[in-house]
Amino acid sequence: MTATGAREESGYSLGHSPTEIDRLVLQARLYDPITTQALRLAGLGSGMRVLDVGCGAGDVTFAAAGIVGPTGAVTGIDAAPAALEVARARAARGGAEPGGEGEGAVSFREATLPDVTLEEPVDAVIGRLVLGHLPDPVTALRRLSRLVRPGGLIVFQDFDNHPLRVVPATSLAGAVLQAIAEALTVDGTDLGAGARLYSLFQEAELPPSGLSATTPMGGAEDAVILPLVVQTYRALSTAAFRTGLRARETTRRIGDVDSLLDRMRSEIAEARAVVIMPTAVTVWNSAPECAKRTS
Ligand SMILES: C[S@@+](CC[C@H](N)C(=O)[O-])C[C@H]1O[C@@H](n2cnc3c(N)ncnc32)[C@H](O)[C@@H]1O
Structure with a gap:
């Protein structure tokens, strides 16, 4: 399987610093089981040849490789060489969970969506976040669907950030989550991207054959959720908060980032509160008609 594409910078606003790549890997620890479950539900299975678009550090690629098994193969593509370097290094160490057995072959290539070409069609194109x-996800979906063999699968997962909150409400964690949502908005991120997947598929003339939505949540004892919230806040506060006055006021209220995890953990433990994270929405189309598509 080969993929080619223009060597331009992707529009991914958080960049690919080592801190952001660490954040993606932490985020993957929370969402990978959800992604794996959704991919299986959509019909990904043993022996398939899969293209994972916008693979980043490779977490979805590795999850898919676990599903397709030793007779299948997964290629991850991304526009960012720094992310691909991390993905390849992880693959050389055995994938997301070093020592994992029974996984399909993985490979990674640089390509910029939607300009992707393959030597032969794949059984499935998948992508998360x-x-x-x-800028034009409908055209991208249409063009990606041409890379899938007739009867193959197109599966995309994205976040709906609207559920993001603390219950019962607490002041510090509430301010951090609000700041994250504000910074994402300032940054141009579509907070409802997950919920919008359904209509994107329709617009791309890929009527959804199924969808799923899962919302992770956890309290002070959760090993991933609070560190992920703090790391996301840290990444966004250096990137987008410079431009938003309201967000700048919020960051002053939140204070020192290095002590934030401990302060939030104590607050949430005392309030016996739970943090509700973005919902992972997955939509898929099994593409019996794809050979006919021309647009
Ligand atoms: C939020 S990350 C998600 C990474 C991975 N799918 C995951 O879930 O861990 C988005 C990724 O999409 C890539 N990306 C954004 N625009 C792209 C484009 N036009 N072509 C290829 N990759 C792109 C970015 O470089 C980044 O690695």
Whole structure:
């Protein structure tokens, strides 16, 4: 399987610093089980050849490789060489969970969506948290669907950030989540990208054959959720908060980032509160008609 594409910078606003790549990997620890479950539900299975678009550090690629097994193969493509370097290094160490057995072959290539070509069609094109970053996701979906063999699968997952909140409400964690939502908005991120996947598929003339939505949540004891919230806040506060006055006021209220995790953990433990994270929405189309598509 080969992929080619223009060597331009992707529009991914958080960049690919080592801190952001670490954040993506942490985020993957929370969402990978959800992604794996959704991919299986959509019909990804043993022996398939899969293209993972906007693969970043490779977490979805590795999850898919676990599903397709030793007779299948997964290629991850991304526009960012720094992300691909991390993905390749992880693959050389055995994938997301070093030592994992029974996985399909993985490979990674640089390509910029939607300009992707393949030597032969794949059984499935998949992607997580990528369509929301593209200026024209409908055209991208249409063009990607041409890379799938007739009867193959197109599966995309994105976040709906609207559920993001603390219950019962607490002041510090509430301010951090609000700041994250504000910074994402300032940054141009579509907070409802997940919920919008359904209509994007319709617009691309890929009527959804199924969808799923899962919302992770956890309290002070959760090993991933609070560190992920703090790391997201840290990444966004350096990137987008410079431009938003309201957000700047919020960051002053939140205070020192290095002590934030401990302060939030104590607050949430005391309030016996739970943090509700963005919903992972997955939409898929099994594409019996794809050979006919020309637009
Ligand atoms: C939020 S990350 C998601 C990474 C991975 N799919 C995951 O879920 O861990 C979005 C990725 O999409 C890539 N991306 C954004 N626009 C792209 C484009 N036009 N072509 C290829 N990759 C792109 C970025 O470089 C980034 O690695």
